[in-house]
Amino acid sequence: MRIAVLAHLQDVGEAPVREAMGLMAQLGGEAQTLLLAPAAQPAVAAMGEVRLGVHAALADPDPEMAYAAALRLLGDQAPGLLLMPEGPLFEMIGARLAGHFGMSAVRDVDAVELAGEAVVLRKGAYGGKAYVRVRATGGVVAALRAGAFPAAEPPAGSAAEVQLGELPEGGQERKTVRDTAGDDLGRAKVIVSGGRGLGSAEGYESLRPFARMLGASLGASRAAVDEGWASPAQQVGITGRKVAPELYLAIGISGASQHLSGMSGSRLVIAVNRDEHAPIFEAADIGVVADWYQLWPHLQKALEG
Amino acid sequence: MRIICFLKAILDPEAPPGAIRFAGKVESGEVATVLGPFEGNALELSVQIAQASAGGFVAVAMGDAAQDIALRKALALGAERAVRVDAPAGFQDPLAVARRLKAAAEEAGGADVYVFGRQAGDWDMGVTAGLFAGLMDLPFAPLVQHAEVVGANLRLRREIAGGYEESLRVAPLVVSVTNGPLTLMRLPKVKDVMLANRKPIDVLQAAAEPSLEIAEIAQAQVTRQGRMITGDAAQQAAGLAAELRRFLVAGGGN
Ligand SMILES: Cc1cc2nc3c(=O)[nH]c(=O)nc-3n(C[C@H](O)[C@H](O)[C@H](O)COP(=O)(O)OP(=O)(O)OC[C@H]3O[C@@H](n4cnc5c(N)ncnc54)[C@H](O)[C@@H]3O)c2cc1C
Numbered sequence: 001m002r003i004a005v006l007a008h009l010q011d012v013g014e015a016p017v018r019e020a021m022g023l024m025a026q027l028g029g030e031a032q033t034l035l036l037a038p039a040a041q042p043a044v045a046a047m048g049e050v051r052l053g054v055h056a057a058l059a060d061p062d063p064e065m066a067y068a069a070a071l072r073l074l075g076d077q078a079p080g081l082l083l084m085p086e087g088p089l090f091e092m093i094g095a096r097l098a099g100h101f102g103m104s105a106v107r108d109v110d111a112v113e114l115a116g117e118a119v120v121l122r123k124g125a126y127g128g129k130a131y132v133r134v135r136a137t138g139g140v141v142a143a144l145r146a147g148a149f150p151a152a153e154p155p156a157g158s159a160a161e162v163q164l165g166e167l168p169e170g171g172q173e174r175k176t177v178r179d180t181a182g183d184d185l186g187r188a189k190v191i192v193s194g195g196r197g198l199g200s201a202e203g204y205e206s207l208r209p210f211a212r213m214l215g216a217s218l219g220a221s222r223a224a225v226d227e228g229w230a231s232p233a234q235q236v237g238i239t240g241r242k243v244a245p246e247l248y249l250a251i252g253i254s255g256a257s258q259h260l261s262g263m264s265g266s267r268l269v270i271a272v273n274r275d276e277h278a279p280i281f282e283a284a285d286i287g288v289v290a291d292w293y294q295l296w297p298h299l300q301k302a303l304e305g
Numbered sequence: 306m307r308i309i310c311f312l313k314a315i316l317d318p319e320a321p322p323g324a325i326r327f328a329g330k331v332e333s334g335e336v337a338t339v340l341g342p343f344e345g346n347a348l349e350l351s352v353q354i355a356q357a358s359a360g361g362f363v364a365v366a367m368g369d370a371a372q373d374i375a376l377r378k379a380l381a382l383g384a385e386r387a388v389r390v391d392a393p394a395g396f397q398d399p400l401a402v403a404r405r406l407k408a409a410a411e412e413a414g415g416a417d418v419y420v421f422g423r424q425a426g427d428w429d430m431g432v433t434a435g436l437f438a439g440l441m442d443l444p445f446a447p448l449v450q451h452a453e454v455v456g457a458n459l460r461l462r463r464e465i466a467g468g469y470e471e472s473l474r475v476a477p478l479v480v481s482v483t484n485g486p487l488t489l490m491r492l493p494k495v496k497d498v499m500l501a502n503r504k505p506i507d508v509l510q511a512a513a514e515p516s517l518e519i520a521e522i523a524q525a526q527v528t529r530q531g532r533m534i535t536g537d538a539a540q541q542a543a544g545l546a547a548e549l550r551r552f553l554v555a556g557g558g559n
């Protein structure tokens with residue numbers, strides 16, 4: 001079976017690309033790495049033999065540009081298995097490429113096996129409550145969960161640049177706005193996350209002095225984002241950030257499986273919730289059944305003292 | 306603008322741990338079927354675009370009659386028509402789903418904007434909108450947070466890594482909708498809910514061969530053996546502060 005890796009080095013970093021390459025090498029067969037980049041950067045040179053599509057606009061790709069670039073890199077013959085790191089490029093074009101080539105698409109894959117002409121992929125389901133193995137027979141684009149596969153040492157060789165030519169304009173009057181809230185969640189050692197239980201924007205704000213005392217970054221549940229108390233960039237969970245701090249504090253968060261799958265890599269989990277039956281307590285190392293607003297004044301004093 | 310909004314009802318994603326059992330198959334027990342949260346966002350965006358452009362929207366769901374709850378929500382919020390693509394409940398290959406949704410879209414006469422949720426919340430695929438765009442050969446704008454109608458086009462705000470993007474996009478196009486304060490689903494009026502319950506749901510037969518099948522379903526284990534800090538608020542605070550101090554002294558912290 002023909003297997004290819006497709007990635008944008010800049011949007012996921014080197015490690016997930018090496019993991020995809022490692023999986024590809026382990027599966028064997030005809031293999032090819034396809035990379036998109038705004039320029040032939042040194043990082044690309046470290047990836048061994050790759051086909052490299054370069055275009056300055058790929059520094060901040062519009063979905064239409066990224067799609068056109070990937071199609072040119074892939075040519076008209078899709079591989080039987082296309083591996084992509086889970087990330088922005090997959091979100092923009094992974095499933096769309098699959099639809100274009102008549103392949104299926106699966107995300108959050110953490111194990112892959114070949115079974116003759118079929119590919120068997122393992123992935124999470126029901127927000128992490130279950131996992132499934134799916135068998136794909138007509139070609140599949142798989143988004144790989146970061147950290148699930150051992151990274152490959154890149155083979156020797158160098159990048160062959162592919163001319164992408166003109167890429168189509170995507171959106172007009174396009175601007176991208178950075179949101180610094182949530183910036184440091186990925187590398188934070190301590191995260192304090194708030195949920196709907198905080199009751200109001202002011203309630204969510206009460207986490208700020210607490211986080212400052214702990215040197216923590218602020219995260220949020222989907223409900224707190226929906227309420228507008230926190231920015232989408234702070235959402236922790238299956239459709240938000242996957243975080244793995246040393247300490248994760250969940251305040252007023254019920255512990256829905258979709259939230260847990262974003263924080264399950266945390267080393268120590270402490271939960272504060274006024275409902276003793278809240279599922280978060282089954283995912284916590286230390287639990288406090290309390291109303292945050294009754295606890296916080298005492299906690300503040302105890303931490304200051 | 307003409308809009309087609311694709312909706313799926315799923316087992317309540319907030320069902321407590323253990324309420325749904327996964328052992329070879331999905332045993333749903335007493336858990337209710339509800340509109341997934343991103344479907345609420347998709348529906349809200351459809352209503353907003355329809356209103357702002359003096360257009361209308363058609364709601365499409367694929368599955369068995371349990372899907373009607375999604376379609377009735379859409380009818381209560383003003384959908385002109387509800388179409389159910391008949392299919393058995395249970396796992397469906399997203400490519401086969403996208404193919405049948407394409408057939409339904411064509412039957413409905415096509416649209417300017419095809420609106421999907423970001424992720425349905427059963428098999429955690431999050432791929433159907435992209436697959437559909439690839440099959441239709443249409444532009445795809447994922448993770449839309451907000452849409453403003455500008456003449457025949459849409460100014461979209463999309464979530465991207467580390468922030469958001471704003472741009473003017475030309476219809477026809479496919480969007481997936483993510484959560485946020487600007488796409489919170491509005492509540493229908495009681496009268497409209499009652500009217501919606503009497504409206505017809507068109508059932509469409511469309512076939513597509515799956516190329517993806519479930520080989521195994523199993524329970525994932527996530528539980529930790531936690532311990533509780535008990536007492537009154539002051540005692541709990543003291544206990545928690547002691548834990549936090551221990552952690553910080555041991556070198557934790559950013
Ligand atoms: C496909 C899909 C993807 C999703 N992705 C995500 C995701 O990425 N991230 C995410 O978070 N969710 C996600 N969700 C939503 C998830 O299912 C829940 O709806 C959400 O996590 C609930 O947020 P919450 O815990 O803040 O709110 P709630 O469930 O409403 O919980 C609030 C909690 O606060 C407690 N409380 C109330 N008052 C107080 C008080 N004064 N002091 C202490 N505790 C109090 C309550 O007892 C309750 O347990 C997703 C769902 C689906 C279907």
Ligand SMILES: Nc1ncnc2c1ncn2[C@@H]1O[C@H](COP(=O)(O)O)[C@@H](O)[C@H]1O
Nearest residue numbers: 311312367421422424425430431432433
């Ligand atoms: N059976 C279905 N019927 C209608 N829409 C669907 C169906 N399955 C998926 N969708 C749409 O595709 C989105 C993403 O679903 P998924 O790729 O399964 O996570 C959902 O939010 C719906 O908008």
